[in-house]
Amino acid sequence: MTDDGQPLSEREAAVLAYEARSWPGPGAKERAIREHLGITPVRYYQLLNALMDDPRALAHAPGTVNRLRRIRATRRARR
Numbered sequence: 001m002t003d004d005g006q007p008l009s010e011r012e013a014a015v016l017a018y019e020a021r022s023w024p025g026p027g028a029k030e031r032a033i034r035e036h037l038g039i040t041p042v043r044y045y046q047l048l049n050a051l052m053d054d055p056r057a058l059a060h061a062p063g064t065v066n067r068l069r070r071i072r073a074t075r076r077a078r079r
Helices: 010-020 028-037 041-051 055-060 062-078
Strands: none
Touching (some): 010 041, 028 041
């Protein structure tokens, strides 16, 4: 994804909103992804990974995107 001047789609914004939430227990997030977003958790995480590198996502939800980038960098450093 690139900064092509277009705003985030509704689905992209929803993915970022879901990632910003806290979830009550194991499986709740994945169930909500299926039921409310209508996509599989695998597809959700693919979209989320692409959004982490999208400047539009950073502008839309800087706290969430920066937190995810830090987590990704930490995991990569452990490898």
